Amino acid sequence: RFHNFLSSTTIICGQIKGETRLPMPPIDxxxxxxxxNKISLLEGAIITWTKQIRNVLKQDPESQLKQGMHPxxxxxxxxxxxxxxxxxxxxxxxxxxxxxxVLRALDQSKSTYCTTFARLCKEVFVARIEANDxxxxxxxxxxxxxxxxxxxxxxxxxxxxxxxxxxxLLIWKNSKHYNTPARLVVLMRxxxxxxxxxxxxxxxxxQIFQMIETDEANLAVTMxxxxxxxxxxxxxTYFDYKTTANAECPANPWKIQNNALxxxxxxxxxxxxxxxxxxxxxxxxxxxAKIEVGGTKGRTLTASIKQIYEDFQNAVAKFKAVPYxxxxxxxxxxxxxxxxxxxxxxxxxRRLGAVVSLAFDDCSTVYGRFKLLxxxxxxxxxx
Numbered sequence: 279r280f281h282n283f284l285s286s287t288t289i290i291c292g293q294i295k296g297e298t299r300l301p302m303p304p305i306d307x308x309x310x311x312x313x314x315n316k317i318s319l320l321e322g323a324i325i326t327w328t329k330q331i332r333n334v335l336k337q338d339p340e341s342q343l344k345q346g347m348h349p350x351x352x353x354x355x356x357x358x359x360x361x362x363x364x365x366x367x368x369x370x371x372x373x374x375x376x377x378x379x380v381l382r383a384l385d386q387s388k389s390t391y392c393t394t395f396a397r398l399c400k401e402v403f404v405a406r407i408e409a410n411d412x413x414x415x416x417x418x419x420x421x422x423x424x425x426x427x428x429x430x431x432x433x434x435x436x437x438x439x440x441x442x443x444x445x446x447l448l449i450w451k452n453s454k455h456y457n458t459p460a461r462l463v464v465l466m467r468x469x470x471x472x473x474x475x476x477x478x479x480x481x482x483x484x485q486i487f488q489m490i491e492t493d494e495a496n497l498a499v500t501m502x503x504x505x506x507x508x509x510x511x512x513x514x515t516y517f518d519y520k521t522t523a524n525a526e527c528p529a530n531p532w533k534i535q536n537n538a539l540x541x542x543x544x545x546x547x548x549x550x551x552x553x554x555x556x557x558x559x560x561x562x563x564x565x566x567a568k569i570e571v572g573g574t575k576g577r578t579l580t581a582s583i584k585q586i587y588e589d590f591q592n593a594v595a596k597f598k599a600v601p602y603x604x605x606x607x608x609x610x611x612x613x614x615x616x617x618x619x620x621x622x623x624x625x626x627x628r629r630l631g632a633v634v635s636l637a638f639d640d641c642s643t644v645y646g647r648f649k650l651l652x653x654x655x656x657x658x659x660x661x
Contacts, residue, residue: 297367298334300327300377317387320380324391327377328398334364335405339464348542350472351423354465355416362409369406372399408455415449415456426472432480433504435473439515442469447519451527459534466516470543473512474607477505477546483604486553490594495560502554509547513540545607552616553604556597559623562656563590566630569653573640582633586626593622627660634658 301323339357342349371377385392422442429435446465450457481501489498516539524531537544566587571579597619602609634654641647651658 298330298364300330300368300371317384317389320384321389321391323380324384324389324395328395331368331398331402334361334368335401337361340460343464343467348471348474349468350427350475351419351465351468352427354468355413355420355423358409358412358416362406362413365402365406365409368402372402411454412456412461415453418449419445423469423472426469426476429476432476433508435476436508436511439512443515443519447523447526450523450530450532457530459532462532463534463538466539467542470512470540473509474543474546477509478603478605481505481605483553483602483606486557486604487598490557490560490598493564495557495564498557499554499561502550502557506547506550506554509543509550513543542607549605549607549612552612556616556619559660560594562660563587563626565654565656566590571633571637571650571653572646573637573642575636575640579633579637579640583630586630586633590623590626593619593626624661630657 337357338344339354342353381392381395419442422438422445426435426438426442429438446462450462455461481498481504486498486501489495520532524533566583569580569583570576571583573579597615600611600615602611604612606612634650637650638647641650
């Protein structure tokens with residue numbers, strides 16, 4: 279009976295249309311001690327099923343984040359959809375007559391594997407409910423995540439922040455499973471990843487350098503300020519909804535450290551500030567190309583200014599030669615390269631300050647001194 283049952287119901291192991299299938303090996307009844315062999319083989323099947331089911335149960339939505347990857351929120355939805363499909367398939371098979379006959383045979387033989395496998399079945403039942411519930415609620419965010427991922431006009435993404443976070447709060451209030459700090463941390467970090475990806479598409483390091491080369495550094499400054507504004511708006515919108523969540527859900531508030539949510543986004547904002555400082559420095563120092571100093575020492579001082587400007591261009595050219603995208607927060611070499619650039623600028627500022635002081639002392643009239651300071655407008659704001 280067991281031989282006919284197992285040989286006719288062998289299932290191929292693996293992923294079939296995204297669903298996990300439990301393998302059933304055929305039984306050989308030609309050897310001695312056929313009864314013991316049957317039980318041993320059935321217990322072997324239980325062990326195989328347990329491993330396969332455990333592999334599905336231990337799937338973690340944070341796995342990509344833990345591996346140093348930067349998934350976007352559509353990955354979160356797809357994860358729960360796949361996990362729900364796998365657990366539903368497993369649950370359906372566990373309820374079917376084939377596996378029940380195997381378990382009944384092991385129970386009659388008083389196998390120790392029955393109790394352990396029964397506990398595993400309960401875990402599948404609970405995890406299946408959670409996965410289906412999470413899939414149902416996350417589906418309401420899918421259209422907003424798609425809009426965030428496909429929006430070509432980066433400033434317009436601001437319009438998506440309130441709907442996304444409002445629905446997130448509704449999920450937090452109504453879902454029985456997707457309302458824990460761990461789930462919210464993963465979701466917010468993935469939204470931040472999507473935001474960073476869109477920001478770097480609209481304002482990449484290559485684009486910034488192209489603007490600098492075509493004397494459009496002012497446009498790069500505007501783009502960077504826009505990027506900072508959009509990302510800052512997302513954070514402020516989150517804090518507004520956090521206040522609402524804490525007021526409306528006092529038993530389960532959004533008590534999560536900001537660093538856990540915005541660590542990568544804050545690093546990106548810091549990078550944007552550094553690049554903004556770079557572009558503003560270029561805008562200010564570019565004025566040196568047209569400055570002429572009068573007075574008795576005018577020719578010597580003008581030559582010194584020209585030399586400072588030339589040295590500045592060399593420092594910028596050296597920084598532009600870096601082999602990575604300066605907007606990529608994963609490029610850790612940026613910190614060292616930008617530090618070297620700032621050290622060079624600090625020395626140029628010291629030299630420029632000395633020239634301005636000498637030119638100021640060389641002026642014989644108050645009008646001449648005001649005219650001198652006016653020619654260095656913008657640069658005088660620097661240290």
